[in-house]
Amino acid sequence: MEITTKSMPYEAWKDNEYIESMIAELKANGTNVIVGSLDKLINWGRSNSLWPLTFATSCCGIEFISLGAARYDMARFGWEVARSSPRQADFMMVAGTIVHRMAPVVRRLYDQLAEPKYVIATGSCAISGGPFKNSYHVVKGVGEIIPVDVYCPGCPPRPEAMIYAIMQLSRKVKVEKFFGGVNRKENQKEFLKNHPIESMTD
């Protein structure tokens, strides 16, 4: 089974091993024909209309604007519906440095996203703290506070790199079991259990 996105040949991907391991995981337990076909249909729809949350803190956000403009035009792929409310978005491009004061806000935004939800860590700051790694006020990677699905390196990543990252995400969506929760949901639950919010009152 070759999982790819439209107009992208399978051989052109740089890292097919991970997707193959995910497929193996998907196939391991087998599934009901009806549920399997439904999964396929739903995933087809979802992977082709991923809606991002407009969320940017710094430089990477400007490249995200470029991504939406005429030259790179993410509308070609069905991602152009950037939502300002997390309730309406499918995934979050964490574009920019996340600092201590912002960390609870990021976590809250993530919690507000409707299931199923995904995160792309865009740029070296969101991946590891980047050039500001040694700062007293910078979170060393957004992976410390929310589970990340795709990492997109660069400082800032070029819009092409962002396109590649979102394509990877849409590929991951395709190998998910919507009804069974294989491949993603379990990890997410585990992550959230290991990273509780202290003194949460509500």
Place this chain on the structure above:
Amino acid sequence: MANIQEIVGKQFPEVTFAQGETLELTVPDASWHALAAKLHKEFGFDNLRALIGMDWGEELGIVCYLVNSRTYEMIRVKVSTANREEPFLHSITDLYAVAGIYEREVYDFYGIKFIGNPDMRRLFLRNDWVGFPFRKDYDTNPEVNPVRLDHEETEDTTVTYVEDADGKIHAEERVIFKPEDFVVNIGPQHPATHGVLRLRTAVEGEEIKKIDLYLGYIHRGIEKLCEGLTYPQTIHFVDRLDYLGALINSHCVCMCVEKAMGIEVPPRAKVIRVIMDELMRINSHLLAAGTFCMDLGATTMLFYALRERETILNILERTTGARMTFNYNVIGGVRQELDENFVTDVKALLEIMPKAIKEYNKIFTGNVIANNRMNGVGVLSEDDAVDYNITGPSGRATGWNYDVRRAHPYGAYPEVDFEVITRTEGDSMARFKARMSEMEQSCKIIAQLIDKIPEGEICAKVPKIIKLPEGHWFQEVETGKGAFGCYIESTGTTSPWRMKFNSPCFCLAGVIDHLTRGQKIADLITIGGTLDYIVPDIDR
């Protein structure tokens, strides 16, 4: 200058003078406020350009740069206190409006409390933060301040320090929002704040009563990071401050270090730097116009503006190799030789820009809705611009004729002929139009230089290890947002003792409350958009 020394010296015998780059006055805290009042009233130093917190090891204190808004003369005042446990200094908020926010920053980083400042809360850091990070003895152990996922308490009161007649200082509680106020929280995640800015807005119906500003949602501690790095290593950080003025910012830092070391930049590098600066300015104004119009609902403008911006990015990318964070300026000159097609590309851009600007004006500036939403909205007077230290297009839109390129010319600017755009209305429309006209002026500057790029070296010979002598330097440039300053204090080693980036956007954020009072809440977006602040530049 001698005049100041004479008159001030007579009235304040305790003030000591020194002549460096500028006249330097060192004053004990007791007479600081009186001296500031005298400088303000009698000598016309009515613009507080920078208020920089300092930790000299033994002493804590501040360094102020005061500017005469008419003659552009600059002086430096140093105030310090030896008490590290309970440091107090007198506030000058009643003389300079911008001091309010500057002093809060100093309190946040150094723990210096200002007597008379109406609001002494932390500005960038969480209010449960432990310690003052810019002090040299700050404990950097991450266990002291771990990443917290719980939300901090938002307080409706603040504290102010008052000195009574016999010199005793006591804290007084001040109310920001009363319980009956209707407070709307805008941000930090809001598409129209252009980044992660948080504004707690008290409204009465649709009218804004008061705005309480929360910063620090992208405070990266760049200035503190610089203290641990060598000078060439610090330059790339400023690309990430105001990323739309990346090349201009790094130009500033390089000039400051060159000034300190006495390096003469080759003429070719000077001209290249200025051309790059002006390309950057057009880029900055284009994105400002595009996103602002999108906020008002004119989405088309964004696509038109970004079309030209991509052309500029192409030119920059061919020479520097990057689209946004260029790392192109180095100490002594520029990093690489220009691309072989640079001149042709720039000339092609110069040809399309006038047509494009005409097109923008046709689509947006003349539009009835745009006029109704911008005319007379958020009017800033010239005196307020000086008082709040609003430089750049926003300041010039009020009529204050201040442009660093003219006031303190640097690089190749003395050789070129251009007009400093000023307007008199001071409203949102004036700010918007000022940017449009500035793009034309930038094209004019580039056109004068593009055929006359001198041949020769692109970088001066600099020592392998860059070491600055003991001393302090302050250099300003004009970015797309206003006067950007770089302050370096050196103890003679390879890394700075203190490096401060005095950003124009910080002051722009400080004026929001003043500008929006009494306006409609929808106009907050208009005012914020035309002020054109970049949040990472505010927070640093």
